[in-house]
Amino acid sequence: MANTKLLIIDDDPDYVDGIKSILEKAKYQVDAAYNPKDGIEALKSGNYDLLLLDIMMGRGAEGVMVARKINKDPKLREMPVLIITGIREQMAFLFPGQPAHPRLLPTDELLEKPVDPDLLLEKVDSLLKEAAGKKEEGA
Numbered sequence: 001m002a003n004t005k006l007l008i009i010d011d012d013p014d015y016v017d018g019i020k021s022i023l024e025k026a027k028y029q030v031d032a033a034y035n036p037k038d039g040i041e042a043l044k045s046g047n048y049d050l051l052l053l054d055i056m057m058g059r060g061a062e063g064v065m066v067a068r069k070i071n072k073d074p075k076l077r078e079m080p081v082l083i084i085t086g087i088r089e090q091m092a093f094l095f096p097g098q099p100a101h102p103r104l105l106p107t108d109e110l111l112e113k114p115v116d117p118d119l120l121l122e123k124v125d126s127l128l129k130e131a132a133g134k135k136e137e138g139a
Contacts, residue, residue: 004128005047008032009039009066010054010084015113019052019084022117023124036062040069043076050127055085078134080108080127084115 006028010016013034020030031046033039036057043051051070055063063085070076108130109123 003029004049005029005031006050006052006124007039007042007046007048008052009034009036009042009057009063010052011035011057012054015054019115019120022120026121026124028124036066039066043070043079048079049131050124051079051081052124053081053083053085055083078131080131082108082123082127083110084113084120085110086113 006023008016008019008030010019010032011034016032016034020032023030031042031048033042039053042048053063053066055061057063063083067081067083070079070081108127111119111123
C-alpha cells in the first residue's frame with residue numbers, strides 16, 4: 001500500500017485533514033487539492049490509483065464537473081472514483097423535487113459524510129482491488 005497514491009479533492013481543509021490522516025495511517029500516499037481546478041491539474045500531472053471526490057465545492061456542484069471531465073479522459077477514466085459527500089442535501093440542491101438516477105455521475109462508489117473510518121478503508125481497498133483485477137484482465 002505504501003506505493004498506492006490517492007488524491008482527495010474537497011474544499012473543506014478540516015475534513016481533508018481527517019480523511020488524509022485515516023488513509024495515511026493505513027499506509028497510503030495521499031495528496032489533496034482544495035478546489036476542482038487544482039484537482040484536475042493534479043490528476044493530469046500525478047499518477048493516482050484512486051480519487052476521493054466531494055461534489056459540493058465552490059459555487060455549487062463543481063465536483064460533478066470533475067467527475068464528468070475524468071470520464072471523458074481516456075487515461076483518467078480507468079481510475080476508480082469514490083465520492084464522499086453529504087449526498088442527501090446535495091441531491092435536493094441539484095434536483096429539487098426529483099428522484100436522482102443512480103448512474104447520475106460516472107463514479108464507482110459513494111459514501112455519505114460523515115464517513116466511518118473502517119467503512120472508508122474497506123471501500124478504498126475494495127475499489128483498488130477491483131481496479132487491479134480490471135488491469136490484469138486487460139493486460
